[in-house]
Amino acid sequence: MVCPLGKKRVVRSKVGAPSASYRLAVISRVLAAIFAGYLLAALTSICAAQWLPMPRAEAVVTGMMLSFLAYLVAVLWCFACRTAWQAWVGLLLPSALLGAGFAVGRWLL
Amino acid sequence: MKEGFRQAMAWLHTWIGLLFGWLLFAIFLTGTMSYFDAEISHWSQPEIPLRPLDSGASVELAQGYLQQHANAASRWFIGLPDERAPALSVMWQNPGKPGERGTFVRKLLDPQTGAEVQARKSLGGEFFYRFHFQLQMPYPWGRWLSTAAAMVMFVALISGIIIHKKIFKEFFTFRPRKGQRSWLDGHNALGVLILPFHLMITYSSLVIFMSMVMPVSILTSYGKDTQAFFNDLFPAANAAKAAGSPATLAPLRPMLAVAGEQWQGGRVGRLVVNNPGDANASVSFYRHGGDRVVHTPGTGLLFNGVTGELESESALHAAPLVIAGSFYGLHMGHFAGPLLRWLYFLCGIGGTAMIGTGLVMWLKKRSLKHAQTGVLPFELKLVQVLNIASMSGLMIAVASFFWANRLLSTGFAERSGWEVNVFFISWGVTLLHALVRPGRSAWREQLGLGSLLFVGIPVINALTSDYGLTVSIPQGDWAMAGVDLTSLAVGVFLGWAALKTFVGVGLPAIAVGQTKRVKPIAGKPAPTAHEVH
Numbered sequence: 174m175v176c177p178l179g180k181k182r183v184v185r186s187k188v189g190a191p192s193a194s195y196r197l198a199v200i201s202r203v204l205a206a207i208f209a210g211y212l213l214a215a216l217t218s219i220c221a222a223q224w225l226p227m228p229r230a231e232a233v234v235t236g237m238m239l240s241f242l243a244y245l246v247a248v249l250w251c252f253a254c255r256t257a258w259q260a261w262v263g264l265l266l267p268s269a270l271l272g273a274g275f276a277v278g279r280w281l282l
Numbered sequence: 283m284k285e286g287f288r289q290a291m292a293w294l295h296t297w298i299g300l301l302f303g304w305l306l307f308a309i310f311l312t313g314t315m316s317y318f319d320a321e322i323s324h325w326s327q328p329e330i331p332l333r334p335l336d337s338g339a340s341v342e343l344a345q346g347y348l349q350q351h352a353n354a355a356s357r358w359f360i361g362l363p364d365e366r367a368p369a370l371s372v373m374w375q376n377p378g379k380p381g382e383r384g385t386f387v388r389k390l391l392d393p394q395t396g397a398e399v400q401a402r403k404s405l406g407g408e409f410f411y412r413f414h415f416q417l418q419m420p421y422p423w424g425r426w427l428s429t430a431a432a433m434v435m436f437v438a439l440i441s442g443i444i445i446h447k448k449i450f451k452e453f454f455t456f457r458p459r460k461g462q463r464s465w466l467d468g469h470n471a472l473g474v475l476i477l478p479f480h481l482m483i484t485y486s487s488l489v490i491f492m493s494m495v496m497p498v499s500i501l502t503s504y505g506k507d508t509q510a511f512f513n514d515l516f517p518a519a520n521a522a523k524a525a526g527s528p529a530t531l532a533p534l535r536p537m538l539a540v541a542g543e544q545w546q547g548g549r550v551g552r553l554v555v556n557n558p559g560d561a562n563a564s565v566s567f568y569r570h571g572g573d574r575v576v577h578t579p580g581t582g583l584l585f586n587g588v589t590g591e592l593e594s595e596s597a598l599h600a601a602p603l604v605i606a607g608s609f610y611g612l613h614m615g616h617f618a619g620p621l622l623r624w625l626y627f628l629c630g631i632g633g634t635a636m637i638g639t640g641l642v643m644w645l646k647k648r649s650l651k652h653a654q655t656g657v658l659p660f661e662l663k664l665v666q667v668l669n670i671a672s673m674s675g676l677m678i679a680v681a682s683f684f685w686a687n688r689l690l691s692t693g694f695a696e697r698s699g700w701e702v703n704v705f706f707i708s709w710g711v712t713l714l715h716a717l718v719r720p721g722r723s724a725w726r727e728q729l730g731l732g733s734l735l736f737v738g739i740p741v742i743n744a745l746t747s748d749y750g751l752t753v754s755i756p757q758g759d760w761a762m763a764g765v766d767l768t769s770l771a772v773g774v775f776l777g778w779a780a781l782k783t784f785v786g787v788g789l790p791a792i793a794v795g796q797t798k799r800v801k802p803i804a805g806k807p808a809p810t811a812h813e814v815h
Contacts, residue, residue: 215498222499229503230514231602236499237492238606241436241485248437249444252294253287275502 201257209264210247216271217243223278288445295441296644300665302434303641304672305417309428310637311676312414313483314630317615317623318768319407320366321761326406326687326701328749330369332759333394337362337550340370341534343396347389348372348558349531356384356524358555360534363393364570366761370396403698404687409705410680415487418706422494429495432487439480442473462650465643472636479629480636486613489606515603516580525562531555532590534565540592541567541583548573555587563587571616576607641669658721667716667724674728675712677776681735682708684769688746722783729780736773740766 191199221236222229251260315322324330344360352358355374363370369390378384390399405412416424457463473480493500497508504511534553541550551570557563568582581596598604611617615626645665652658658666686704690697716724743766744750754762 215496218496218499219502222503227602228514228600230511231600233499233503233511234492234515234606235602237496238489238602238609240496240499241433241488241492244433245436245440249291249294249441253290279502 198257202251202260205257205260205264206248206251209261209268210244210251213247213264213268213271214240214244216268216275220271220275223275291441291444295438295445298434298441299438299637299640300644302431302438303637303644304668305427305431306435307634307637307641307672308676309414309417309431310630310634311680312410314627314634315680316407316411316414317618317626317630318764319411321407321765322410323404323406323408324366324368324761325743325749325765326404326684327369327390327401328747328762329401330390330399331392331394332368332757333363333392335363335365336393338535338538340393341538341553343391343393344370344372345531345534347391347396348374348555351389352387353559356557358558359552360555361552362550362570364549364551364572369393369399369401402687402692403695404701405698406687409683409702415491418702425491425494429488429491432484435484436488439473439477439484443477446470446474462643462646465639465646469636469639469643472632472639476629476632480633482609482612483629483633486609489609490613492606522556522562522564524557524560527561528559529561529563529588531558531563531587532585537565537567537585537590537592540585544583544592544595545569545573558587561588564593571611571614572619573617575611575617576604577611577614577616578607638673641665641673645669663721666721667713670716670721670724670728671709671713674725674732674776675709675716677732677772678712678728678735679705679709681732681739681769684739685735685742688742726780726783729776729783733773733775733777733780736769736776739769739773 218233218236218240221239222233225232225235227235247264250263254260254263340362341360348355348358348360352372352374354377356377357375359371359373359375361367361371361373370393371388371390373386373388375386376384390401391397392399412418415428417428418424419427457467488495493511500508500511534555538550538553542548549570549572550567551572552568554566554568555563556566564587565585566582567585568580569578571577576598578598581598583592584594584596585591586593598607615623618626645662648662649658649666652662683701683705686701690700690704694700712728715728719727740751744752749759749762751763751766754760754766
């Protein structure tokens with residue numbers, strides 16, 4: 174059976190208290206969820222505002238409404254993936270892609 | 283679905299539910315009360331008389347009053363009375379010094395006579411409404427914190443759904459008087475039964491504050507001119523500057539009639555007069571929130587203030603704006619009639635109870651281990667104290683607010699602020715009480731006191747004012763009577779809950795005995811993932 178937050182959970186049951194590395198991994202996931210999650214959500218909103226074929230105000234509102242769904246998925250991902258590193262990579266990679274897409278659309282096209 | 287994924291979601295649900303549960307309980311409780319904010323305000327300012335509604339006469343009286351008292355103001359705001367809020371409210375903004383916003387003055391008028399109503403100072407329902415999203419913190423921190431709590435609630439809801447393999451089967455599973463299991467079943471039933479309400483209310487709270495918490499796309503699309511975004515959204519808000527040459531303001535009553543025709547019988551909620559007495563005067567009429575679901579601030583009818591002619595109508599048509607406005611409107615529930623309003627209220631109670639059962643369950647599960655000694659380790663004691671103060675303590679604080687409203691002298695200048703102080707002081711005292719008393723006694727004493735205070739609300743109302751149940755019911759003043767009767771019902775419920783603490787709900791030692799009895803009856807081999815809470 175896969176343990177909730179990666180293999181480190183096993184250490185807990187042996188020693189009785191969570192190990193320091195387990196705690197660090199949890200903190201890392203929490204930080205990824207809050208900050209990298211917000212970054213991904215914000216980038217989703219600005220890409221939607223830029224790319225959606227609608228009048229400006231409508232595209233902005235749609236982007237903002239979508240951003241919370243992106244945030245939700247990002248947070249769930251941070252705690253569903255196997256390791257804390259995966260949480261960061263899984264959010265920063267799509268963020269970088271969205272950021273690059275936004276930059277290309279804004280300054281190159 | 284993989285078992286590991288579900289367990290990870292259970293872990294997430296459990297811990298964010300614990301950390302934000304106390305705050306979310308308070309947000310949900312005060313939000314639920316806010317569906318009856320106008321009724322609570324009516325209860326807390328009973329001096330405002332109930333009059334037959336006549337918006338034409340009200341507008342005329344308001345114009346007369348404002349021309350007499352606020353002729354030099356830069357803007358007038360007139361709020362018309364409706365069946366929920368009986369007062370005719372007038373507000374004006376004094377012209378500010380260059381670069382500064384002018385100050386606002388607000389008065390409540392009797393819609394029959396046009397005289398100022400000398401009502402006791404009280405925030406009433408406005409206090410609970412403001413607390414619901416500002417949390418008594420300075421701007422904008424309270425709004426940010428409550429929106430963050432909403433995002434956490436959103437994650438908790440979705441992870442909660444994921445945990446449940448058999449969402450419908452479990453809904454029909456309720457095992458009463460089975461300790462831990464009953465709490466879990468209740469938590470699940472409350473969650474699933476009104477799941478659409480939970481999802482709507484949580485997501486819409488994010489939409490309401492989206493331009494505050496997720497503003498980057500406004501900046502990238504509009505640059506520094508963020509005001510242009512709001513002007514695109516709310517076109518009627520653009521008002522012309524004063525010309526500086528005086529002109530007589532046209533009578534407002536005929537404009538009201540035109541507005542009624544334009545909206546085919548729709549009601550006018552409020553109107554704004556820009557630059558009254560100036561050649562560039564304009565009057566905006568905004569529709570009553572009860573007329574439709576979609577919340578469209580700033581859309582309305584614009585009249586020329588000197589000629590009295592209708593100049594333009596602004597409305598929302600673009601789909602994304604209508605969707606956002608619908609979420610806003612659904613959250614606020616201004617459109618809801620009495621039946622739907624009660625349904626909103628009951629759903630709100632359901633949400634509050636779901637959060638409360640979750641908090642209780644977290645502690646019960648973990649205190650089982652300490653049943654032998656009966657002594658909780660520090661972290662569990664901390665959770666217990668916060669559970670007690672955030673739930674039964676908050677109920678005591680709410681009831682104290684109502685008591686303060688009737689007991690503080692009506693002439694006391696600072697009374698409105700002191701009602702709020704009494705609320706927070708009594709909440710603080712319940713926290714201290716929960717700290718020094720053993721858990722079960724603290725629950726019992728606070729629930730018992732809360733029960734007495736709530737049952738006492740109609741009593742103190744009848745004793746200290748002329749608006750007790752024996753008066754309000756024959757008069758048909760159902761807002762006044764409704765607050766009294768609801769308080770009575772809440773008091774009875776809290777009393778029942780206090781009695782339950784005598785028969786072993788919440789006591790570790792008995793909870794152990796119960797689980798031993800329960801297992802063979804329920805016939806379940808081992809707790810499955812969805813029970814990992």
